[in-house]
Amino acid sequence: MRKLLLLTALLLGIIVQAQEYYSAEIILRNGNTKTGYSTLPSNKAFQKSIKFKTASKGSSKKIKSDAIDKIIFTLDDGKKYLFERSGMMYVTKKYHKNKEKQCEKIKNNWILATYFSEHIITYNLAQKYYIDKNNTMISQTIDNSGTWADIFLLVKKPEETCATMIGHIAYGATIIGQEKRFRKSASIYFEDKEELVKRINNKEFKSNEIQELAKAYSELF
Numbered sequence: 001m002r003k004l005l006l007l008t009a010l011l012l013g014i015i016v017q018a019q020e021y022y023s024a025e026i027i028l029r030n031g032n033t034k035t036g037y038s039t040l041p042s043n044k045a046f047q048k049s050i051k052f053k054t055a056s057k058g059s060s061k062k063i064k065s066d067a068i069d070k071i072i073f074t075l076d077d078g079k080k081y082l083f084e085r086s087g088m089m090y091v092t093k094k095y096h097k098n099k100e101k102q103c104e105k106i107k108n109n110w111i112l113a114t115y116f117s118e119h120i121i122t123y124n125l126a127q128k129y130y131i132d133k134n135n136t137m138i139s140q141t142i143d144n145s146g147t148w149a150d151i152f153l154l155v156k157k158p159e160e161t162c163a164t165m166i167g168h169i170a171y172g173a174t175i176i177g178q179e180k181r182f183r184k185s186a187s188i189y190f191e192d193k194e195e196l197v198k199r200i201n202n203k204e205f206k207s208n209e210i211q212e213l214a215k216a217y218s219e220l221f
Contacts, residue, residue, distance in 0.1 A: 020039065020131075021037035021039055022040070022074075022075065022131070023037060024036065024038035024071055025072045025074075026038060026071050027068070027069045027070040029066075029085075034052060034054075036053055036054040037052070037053050037054075037055070038050050038051065038053075040073070040130065041083050041085075041110040041129065042127070042129065043125070043126065043127050043128065044128060047065075048064060048065055048066075050065065050068070050071070051063075065085060065110065066085065069085060070082060070083065070084050075131070076135070081112065081113070082113040083111065083112055083113070084163075085108050085110060085111075086109065086111050086123075086156070086161075086162060087103050087108050087161075087162040087163070088154060088163055089102060089106060089163070089164045090164070090165055090185075091164060091166070091184075091188050091189055103162035106162060109125055111123040111124065111154060112126070112129055112139055115215065117214070117215075118158070119158070120155055120158075120217055120218060121155070121214075122153065122155055122210050122214045123163055124139040124152070125152040125153075125163075126139035126140055126151045127141040128140050128141075139151050150168045150169065150170050151168060152165050152167075153165070153166060153168050153169065153208065153210040154166065164189055166186050166213075167207035167208055168207060178207055179203075179206060179207055182206070183201060183203070187200050190213075190217055195220065196213075196216055200213070
């Protein structure tokens, strides 16, 4: 038992030491900005902060996730990735009623921006994020039960505070009625563009094609 505990502690130590820091600009909720190096955010249950340091070889300190509004990571090849700390809303019958008040009560998560336009942004919400060997940011959710794991696909218009869940990428078991629920939610969310709603109801988009849907929405302007 003692050997097992020592091995576990050693492995945890290796994981902690292996945490990578990336060039980052952190915009805090109080309006202040920090520039330096940060670990990637995570939505894992016990990770409530990120580690930050002002110099690449300097000492680090923790910043609570809920004190942060946005983080912009810049990789060595110039690629930039935006994370936002935001609540996630679902499209319900009362979606358009007191939307902002509903948003204030929602738990915040780290979401990764995947498509930008002046009219809409799309995001992934996953359990964790990492950078692969091609310097591409990967969203990952692992389900220990082996049933299914979801990456939620969100959208947000400029005037909105919370992102809205429209679709998702599911790994594992097929969810019955998934596409029908997606079309209903997307039709309500994009109801300001009747032409796009017709395309949604004609099954031109699937629940894992939110970026394509957002691009089609932007083109209507």
